[in-house]
Amino acid sequence: MRLLLVCLIALLGIGLSLVLGEAESEPGVAAQDRVARGRYLVKSIGCADCHSPWVMGPNGPHPDPDRDLSGHPADLVIEAPLALGEGPWGLAASRTMTAWSGPWGVSFTRNLTPDPETGLGEWSEDEFVATLRNMRHRGIGRPLLPPMPPMYGQNLTDEDLKSIYAYLRTIPPVKNRVPTPLPPR
Amino acid sequence: MPLVARNRRTPAITLGGLALLLAACGNAPPPAAPDLPARLSETGLFEPGNPERLAAGVTPYAPRHVLWSDGAAKRRWIRLPAGTAIDTSDPERWRFPVGTRLWKEFAFERRVETRFLEHVAEGRWHFATYLWREDGKDADLAPEAGVRGVRESTAGVPYDVPGRRDCLACHGSGLGPVLGYSSVQLSDTPEDAPLARRQAALGYLHANxxxxxxxxxxxxxxxxxxxxxxxxxxxxxxxxxxxxxxVALRQGPGTRVVPGEPAASAVWQRMASRLPTRQMPPLGTNRVHERGLELIAEWIRAEGRADPALTPPTLSKGK
Incomplete structure (x- = not known):
């Protein structure tokens, strides 16, 4: 009888440890999944189209892999919006695709790498999600500017946005201080 | 024709520019609407059928330092549930009992909107705003995304009713949901005149x-x-x-406040702008507050003079 009791307790202990062990490992697995999904989303919705500086290669222009998602290069100094004048044209982009000039002035794409001083290093997940949801800087500040599309914040789920944030924490940090927007002429 | 009025400090934004900006800034749909009363009359602010007569238990109040709202005439009220009190044990963060309700009315010649806060459960607040009908008999729940240009605060300058997300930008960013009813906002003005001037400037920054x-x-x-x-x-x-x-700006050249030099101070520059990318505050206002700007300019000039009168008497004793 005593032996049976010991065996039962031992089995219960093993069962409990399995259950608890599984529960503890879940967040780790989920984090990996989240980073993978974030990578998939970032690559699919085209964040690098504007947030990585483009360079000319043998097959034409492409985002510079060495400066992936590091925003408008600080050494490409732009001091005023382009004067477009009369006619059908409404906006213009730099050759890097990282500076955009239009009636709102000039917008520069943000450094999305985890660099603590010039990137998203000190941004919290909540701030990142709020920025896309509210289309405001850090979720509560000035409006985000064209050509940043509002549909990501309108249509992606919280889990999607958190996945993008999780992936952006894993890319190499690039020190690049993007200038503040320029006012219209 | 400019959609936003030009003033002496900010260039106008053309209709096309603003349209592009707004197209990019279209807010995402806010979270599912809580169960909010459809009409202001259902929130318990005034007696049924008589918006001129406050309901029992509703008390008017006025904060010492006022948020600039493009010149709107504002009135505020609070109602605590019967038999309850505010927990003021932490003077920096008062705790309001569940059931607390606050209202704030904005008027330009006539009532335009009344904003409503309700503490519905411990730590959970509802935010809503109600648009007054032309006949002034009641106000209806505003759309969740707010209403742009519901009225003009002055000729050519639109007055916008904020959306629910914009409510949270201010009421959910660190100081707690209730901003105008606090120990600082209900305290007395210092008797010492120079201190009062500095306090007025710091109070303005606090409120805005x-x-x-x-x-x-x-x-x-x-x-x-x-x-x-x-x-x-x-x-x-x-x-x-x-x-x-x-203190230097974190991003870009410049200093937050240069003692003695208002025009060189980023705080003053941002207050003086109504360019959407530069203005401060970034929402809730489309017009520069000239008197507020002068108050801050005067304070910055005084800090530059190292005016001994600005040193509190309690600290200068024994010198």
Missing amino acids: CAHCHNDAGPLRTLGLDLRLRPADAGAPTSAALTTALG
């Missing part, structure tokens, strides 16, 4: 900036804390002084 620029909310990493605390009384240790005077 500190709901985001504080040491508790998402922008705490900037290290700019414009919150006025009950014990400050204009002392040189006020966070607004230690984190603004002579």
Whole structure:
């Protein structure tokens, strides 16, 4: 009888440890999944189209892999919006695709790498999600500017946005201080 | 034709520019609407059928430092559930009983909107705003995304009713949901005149900036804390002084406040702008507050003079 009791307790202990062990490992697995999904989303919705500086290669222009998602290069100094004048044209982009000039002035794409001083290093997940949801800087500040599309914040789920944030924490940090927007002429 | 009025400091934004900007800034649909009353008359502000007569238990109040709202005439009320009281044991963060309701009315010649806060469960607040009908008999729940240009605050300058997300930008960023009813906002003015002047400037920054620029909310990493605390009384240790005077901007060249030089101070520059990318506050206003700007300019000039009168008497004793 005593032996049976010991065996039962031992089995219960093993069962409990399995259950608890599984529960503890879940967040780790989920984090990996989240980073993978974030990578998939970032690559699919085209964040690098504007947030990585483009360079000319043998097959034409492409985002510079060495400066992936590091925003408008600080050494490409732009001091005023382009004067477009009369006619059908409404906006213009730099050759890097990282500076955009239009009636709102000039917008520069943000450094999305985890660099603590010039990137998203000190941004919290909540701030990142709020920025896309509210289309405001850090979720509560000035409006985000064209050509940043509002549909990501309108249509992606919280889990999607958190996945993008999780992936952006894993890319190499690039020190690049993007200038503040320029006012219209 | 400019959609936003030109003033002497900010260039106008053309219709096309603003349309593009707004197209890009279209807010995402806010979270599912809580169960909010459809009409202001259902919130318990006034007696049924008589918006001119407050309901029993509703008390008017006025904060000492006022948020600029493009010149709107504002009235405010609070109602606590019967038999309850505010927990003021922490003077920096009063705790309001569940069931607390607050209202704030905005008027330009006639009532335009009344905003409503309700503490519905411990730590959970509802935010809503109600648009007054032309006949002034009642007000209806505003759309969740707000209403742009519901009226003009002055000729050519639209007055916007904020959406629910914009409510949270200020009321959910560190100082707690209730901003105008606090120990600082209900305290007396210092008797010492120079101190009162500094306190007025710091109070202005508290009321207009500190709901985001504080040491508790998402922008705490900037290290700019414009919150006025009950014990400050204009002392040189006020966070607004230690984190603004002579402190460089985190991004780009410039200094938050250059003592003696308002026009060189980023705080003044941002207040003087109504360009959407530069203006401060970033929402809730489309017009520069000229008197507020002058108040801050006068304070910045006084800080540059190192006016001994600005040193609180309690600190100068024994010199």
